[in-house]
Amino acid sequence: MANVTKRPYKEYTVYQIWPRSFCDSNGDGIGDLMGVYSKLDYLKDLGVDVIWFSPLYPSPNADYGYDIADYKAINPEYGTMEDFKKVLDGAHERGMKVLMDLVVNHTSNEHYWFKESLKGEDNPYHSYYHWRKGKSAKKPPNNWLSTFEGGAWEYNKDLDKYYLHVFAKGQPDLNMDNPKVREEVKSIMRFWLDMGVDGFREDVITFISKPENFPNGFPIPVACGIEHYKNGPNAHKYLKEFQKEVLDKYDCFTVGESPMMTLKNALPYITEGDDQVMSMMFHFQHHEADCFMTEWIHVPFSLKKLKKAFSTWQNALYGKAWNSLYLDNHDHARIINRYGNVNYHKESGKMLATMCYMQSGTPFIYMGQEIGMLNIELDSVDKYKDVLTFNNYHLAQKLHLSDKTFLKMCHRSSRENARTPMQWSKEKNAGFTTGEPWFYVNDNYKKINVEDSLKDPDSILNYYKEIIRLRKANPLLVYGDYKEHYKSSRSLYVYERNYEGKRALVVCSFKEKGVNFKAPKGFDLSKGKLVLCNYKDAKVTDNGFVTRPYEARVYLFD
Ligand code: GLC
Numbered sequence: 001m002a003n004v005t006k007r008p009y010k011e012y013t014v015y016q017i018w019p020r021s022f023c024d025s026n027g028d029g030i031g032d033l034m035g036v037y038s039k040l041d042y043l044k045d046l047g048v049d050v051i052w053f054s055p056l057y058p059s060p061n062a063d064y065g066y067d068i069a070d071y072k073a074i075n076p077e078y079g080t081m082e083d084f085k086k087v088l089d090g091a092h093e094r095g096m097k098v099l100m101d102l103v104v105n106h107t108s109n110e111h112y113w114f115k116e117s118l119k120g121e122d123n124p125y126h127s128y129y130h131w132r133k134g135k136s137a138k139k140p141p142n143n144w145l146s147t148f149e150g151g152a153w154e155y156n157k158d159l160d161k162y163y164l165h166v167f168a169k170g171q172p173d174l175n176m177d178n179p180k181v182r183e184e185v186k187s188i189m190r191f192w193l194d195m196g197v198d199g200f201r202e203d204v205i206t207f208i209s210k211p212e213n214f215p216n217g218f219p220i221p222v223a224c225g226i227e228h229y230k231n232g233p234n235a236h237k238y239l240k241e242f243q244k245e246v247l248d249k250y251d252c253f254t255v256g257e258s259p260m261m262t263l264k265n266a267l268p269y270i271t272e273g274d275d276q277v278m279s280m281m282f283h284f285q286h287h288e289a290d291c292f293m294t295e296w297i298h299v300p301f302s303l304k305k306l307k308k309a310f311s312t313w314q315n316a317l318y319g320k321a322w323n324s325l326y327l328d329n330h331d332h333a334r335i336i337n338r339y340g341n342v343n344y345h346k347e348s349g350k351m352l353a354t355m356c357y358m359q360s361g362t363p364f365i366y367m368g369q370e371i372g373m374l375n376i377e378l379d380s381v382d383k384y385k386d387v388l389t390f391n392n393y394h395l396a397q398k399l400h401l402s403d404k405t406f407l408k409m410c411h412r413s414s415r416e417n418a419r420t421p422m423q424w425s426k427e428k429n430a431g432f433t434t435g436e437p438w439f440y441v442n443d444n445y446k447k448i449n450v451e452d453s454l455k456d457p458d459s460i461l462n463y464y465k466e467i468i469r470l471r472k473a474n475p476l477l478v479y480g481d482y483k484e485h486y487k488s489s490r491s492l493y494v495y496e497r498n499y500e501g502k503r504a505l506v507v508c509s510f511k512e513k514g515v516n517f518k519a520p521k522g523f524d525l526s527k528g529k530l531v532l533c534n535y536k537d538a539k540v541t542d543n544g545f546v547t548r549p550y551e552a553r554v555y556l557f558d
């Protein structure tokens, strides 16, 4: 059996806060740091070891904080640096760590560096960005398209040059080939690490290096050109520089976000040893089981696809690298709507958590996931607020889709489904704010909220607590290996874990209808201890059982 190295971060459970929608302390309708402060005990009680904050920095909000105007300050909408330090200390006092979001593929166009870069070629900040002459009058340097807003090159008349933005226009890409830019990144890292933060989630970090000659991309309607920078030529080299010169000098860990990443390309970044440049990676392959190319193009959910994505990474990384385990985050519609069943809200919510977090890796939980928050169905297109939704609306209009059709797509696929205010209680605005919330509260909050979930022993929330507790109590669930069974089943996801003579068997049904489950060879269920189940009673007949809707069971064997 492969040898797994022990590392503290492998034993943590991480909780992601998207600050704008978490908790508002001052009634202006916007979540803030003192709101977070008031919920630290809630997070501790849940069993969380680490809080990851989506960006807290000053930002004009072209992409709600992922466009940063100052990397070493706190967005006044969220509070002050003093407030941040209070939250950091409060987390540390409770034994929790804090990760900051490091967004250095691009800045905001309102960042000082970018404003300076506009002053012309002689300005020292000009080369902080990718400024290029057009191919000819009115023709950008190449055919790349942005993920968020039309072409990836924006023309500036005064300079008669274009700047690159692979996301929104307000997110100009930094030129990481410039050593001064890399020094700035290191300085940002040191600033927060010296203050006491415990590491970073690194935004689209494998995009930071662009090929020098900017070749044309394969002509697709969105993000054309992405094949040239999704795993850029010098990305690993630059990350290694950050690792050796900064990160290695601190007690910290990182998780790098890597859209479009394949296992093969991921390994050099995450394989343990001298060339490792991130503790873990967020890849997206398990988010492709119900869509084609983009999450906005829906296809029927395929369990086989989902299992293949998870198993590929589980098998390849074991003993070599470490997985991140996540379902929801601020960029995806809610997981119960996608892979579960809203009519079996509790059952499928718990089953999905079991399926994911009993695997090998570090669990990441996104705010609201622990109470089973669901997608929101806004009734008009202009109620949506996100640049990606706008971009897709323009595309939909080009394709002559009706507003009604587009709205349906939003209900299913918009990442804004994950950005509605956190549902704390049955009170007005779900207890998120006493004022007017900046975005719509899901009107299911009277049924789905933290206050009720805490009281209900059968809630999704209490099940999450149990999962976290079980992982802490059983090194097997953290460090054990992974072996899938019944791979070709379209109904069941079954796998085992093994560690130091102990075994676990995880059985998850993705079906409403009963499925006949027989224990795989070598397992005697009557000898196992049922440690987790989303139903009260759990009988076994003939070394198996017929599953109830979305049933999940975990057996431990000594
Ligand atoms: C990442 C973030 C996403 C953001 C994008 C651009 O994917 O998670 O929210 O829009 O990068 O920064």
Ligand code: CA
Pocket: 024, 025, 026, 027, 028, 029, 030, 031, 032, 077
């Ligand atoms: Ca506020």
